[in-house]
Amino acid sequence: MTLMESAPGKTARTTAGLPLPLAANRFTARELDGARILCECLIAEGVEVMFGYPGGVLLPLYQVLGEYPEIRHILVRHEQAGGHAADAYGRVTNKVGVCMGTSGPGATNLVTAIATAHMDSAPLVAITGQVGRSMIGKDSFQETDITGITLPITKHNWLVMDTKDLAETIKKAFFLAQTGRPGPVLVDIPKDVFQAKAYFPGYPTEVKLRGYSPTIIGHTRQIKQAANLINQAQRPVILHGHGVTTSGAYQELADLAEKADIPVISTLQGLSAFPSAHPLSLGMPGMHGGIHANHAINESDVLIAIGMRFDDRVTGNLKSFARNSKIIHIDIDPAEIGKNVPTSIPIVGDVKNVLQVMNKSIEEKKHTEWREKIAGWKERDTKRRGNEMDRRGILPPQFIIQKMREVLGGNAVITVDVGQHQMWVAQHFEFEKANTFISSGGLGTMGFGLPAAMGARLAVKDKNVPVWTVTGDGGFQMNLQELATCVQDDIHVKIAIFNNGVLGMIRQWQSVFHDKRYHSTPITGPDFVKLAEAYGIKAWRVSEQSEVAPVIKEANEWPGPALVEFLIPEAEMVMPMVPPGGSNMDAIESAE
Amino acid sequence: MATATAPTQTLHTIVVYLEDEPGALNRVVNLFRRRGYNIESLSVGHTEEANVSRMTLVVRGEDSTVEQCTKQLYKLLEVIKVTDVTDDSIIVREMAIIKVTADKPESRAEIMQFSEIFKARVLDVAADAITVEITGPEEDVERFFALLRRYGIKESVRTGRIAISRGSVANSAI
Incomplete structure (x- = not known):
């Protein structure tokens, strides 16, 4: 790139706000246009990959993007997919994912992805182009009020109205997205702000945000009280969520559980933060959780909620949730405490930090009687799961998940779409390594799986670590255009489509709660194998149990993107199932 | 858990300091709409400090709802300080x-x-x-x-x- 040296003289700013002598300026001052300032900032932030789509007002940026080979730009086929890919990239790397769209439809196409990241606290910076400053508010071509639209689904957003504010705004955006409770931040940049020049003294090293100071360190007395309560507990249970992953508190969670002999329940978003095969793991609770996990919460005397937010899919009817328990709630977001469930001991702080302090006051315990009781409930669940697996003449989805796990191993990163297959993965894929399960849990966004796998694939540097998406024939068709992106940018994602020819989860609800009126749930699709081949992607179709493991192995080893379609039974259901709004103790255990 | 008697809705007076930036008021109002809090009245103006506005909100709700509302207000980047002054000498x-x-x-x-x-x-x-x-x-x-x-x-x-x-x-x- 060319450094445009200038002699800004009077206009030069230094950190002290005083003009520098002209001689000093000659080597430090740089006047750059907004487009190059943005690129400089992204590189300074360590951005290696961004997912974008060009458009009229972004042209000044795309004009200079080629000067910055440090940034790999992935041309997606739809901005929504770019948003999901950036979201998953952020979740897997624990850095900020970056997506970009042009003004108007480009920006509104990002909305679903931004809302998805917001619900799941994923670090994301969305950059949108805006019409030129003089055109704003005139209903100009491709103008939309994207800061207004995304106001309730971003942690914060900015419309940058002056090129000299750009660097500082980008710094703030990245800082905000990844600190405290992570989330999406949007920066809207008018076309002429990309074009106008401003003095660029380098990327700011620090950021001042007066109204923002997340509480990291927990209240000492509260932590002590919590430890005392845990030490006295007879039937304690840990219920943890995604907060363990965002704060990287895997070891601290395991230390607490093992030292005090406490069973661990992981919410959908918490899965993979604690090994599924650990003797203390009870898997997932709630609507499709294990009967034993829901029973354990119900009969616990102390419930230790860590980095989670008591979602309705977790609690079921609040009136009957953990009614005998004293609840300790640890979360970085004070607004989550007491939002849905009253808490005995609230602790606001970073989960890792709080657990490190708390674990020092935790006594070694054995809860043999309590764990035996839970084991009794689990036995029933294990039997039911065994029956689900062991069926001849059909291809049980649960069986496919089990085989995937056997073939791919505990390192594999799995992204999922939304629906039945999502729950089957959550129930049956034994997660071993931390942060290997990426799912749209909060918003439940169909079409998430494939683009998320693209983001995850680019995030996982080790080529030997498999990255798969498990998706349904419905969800896959919501973003299947990204097959072309996988080919053009050589992104080796592996796709498993669970094809039952219906919108399975909706059909399941129709079957159980809506009088079997199967309206608008039968869904056709293309020949997925031929479709993949049309894109130049290797594909297989599997309908026999004996083919499952060999095909997964072959697809996994294939040197490129690959797709496997599994033909599963239409009427298959996710069990157990708590009726919506019902008590977690009233789960249905079989479809009959 | 919830008590048998219905929680009472009362008027709360909340004082909010916020940075005087474009969209700040919009964010506050939008938050109330989005989460279903009832604003009885809202008044906003400059303060003794440059670029800081002071807002007086009157909110009707149960104590727990209003507490949740103040926590949500704090999450807004422009919001500097939130005080429920209802029970103060004012x-x-x-x-x-x-x-x-x-x-x-x-x-x-x-x-x-x-x-x-x-x-x-x-x-x-x-x-x-x-x-x-x-x-x-x-x-x-x-x-x-x-x-x-x-x-x-x-x-x-x-x-x-x-x-x-x-x-x-x-x-x-x-």
């Missing part, structure tokens, strides 16, 4: 300007008399109308309104509640 004021029909000599005299009692100021007089300004606790404003209603209120405007603490201790953005 001075509360509201201002109203009322244009009332006064087309008969006797009604004009009565309105002037009421205004004097309520320490309201006559701002403007027309042949058939009087415009008065009243400042005071909301109860006074309400009572004054009630008295004037019989003459026919042609137009009125109210600022909503503003509040400040008594004594020497000061609330501030810091």
